[in-house]
Amino acid sequence: FLYSSDKNIKAGALLALGLCNAGVRDPVEPALGMLPQHLAEGSTSSMDERACAALGLGVAYTCNPKTDIADVLIPVVDGSGAPPASTPGANEKSQMELKCVAALALGLVFVGTGNEAVTMALMQRMMEASPAELDMPVARLLAAALALLFLGKQEACDAALQVLQTVEHPLSKFAQALVSGCAYAGTGNALEVQKL
Numbered sequence: 001f002l003y004s005s006d007k008n009i010k011a012g013a014l015l016a017l018g019l020c021n022a023g024v025r026d027p028v029e030p031a032l033g034m035l036p037q038h039l040a041e042g043s044t045s046s047m048d049e050r051a052c053a054a055l056g057l058g059v060a061y062t063c064n065p066k067t068d069i070a071d072v073l074i075p076v077v078d079g080s081g082a083p084p085a086s087t088p089g090a091n092e093k094s095q096m097e098l099k100c101v102a103a104l105a106l107g108l109v110f111v112g113t114g115n116e117a118v119t120m121a122l123m124q125r126m127m128e129a130s131p132a133e134l135d136m137p138v139a140r141l142l143a144a145a146l147a148l149l150f151l152g153k154q155e156a157c158d159a160a161l162q163v164l165q166t167v168e169h170p171l172s173k174f175a176q177a178l179v180s181g182c183a184y185a186g187t188g189n190a191l192e193v194q195k196l
Helices: 007-020 029-032 047-060 067-078 090-111 114-130 133-137 137-149 154-164 170-183 189-193
Strands: none
Touching: 007 029, 007 047, 007 090, 029 047, 047 067, 047 090, 067 090, 067 114, 090 114, 090 133, 114 137, 114 154, 114 189, 133 137, 154 170, 170 189
């Protein structure tokens, strides 16, 4: 399926590759060996293929924080590894979708770690996004990704919450509630419950 001429079949195969490797710890690491090439700069993969490759990496390495994954996905999120305009389906909306899916993949991989590099990349993406980009429904994935990073971290999310307050968009309040809720999930912290 990876060699199909139908881009939808190929995109599905890339996602399936990540699903098949979910929770698998193999020294060969087939997901890491095959998926990043579809996200690399200069790749001819379509936007759907890129999004499925990013999500496939996120699913394959959920709760397995590897810096190799961050090295692949952070450039996609921050736009430095953005696809050229000649990429099939590459428009502002699809590029934002790709960035948000890659952000969610980072959130899945680094869930509960509060990883500083990933946090900075996600915060930077949210601060640099235009109001039109943040208005897109898919932008909520940025908030979800950020919240996943702080799952169970409690007050470790305070700095992120302060930075989120500087974002002048309604998505900021949503992100603050989500980050705070995930950070204190299961703690029974009465003060945080009252704030929410």
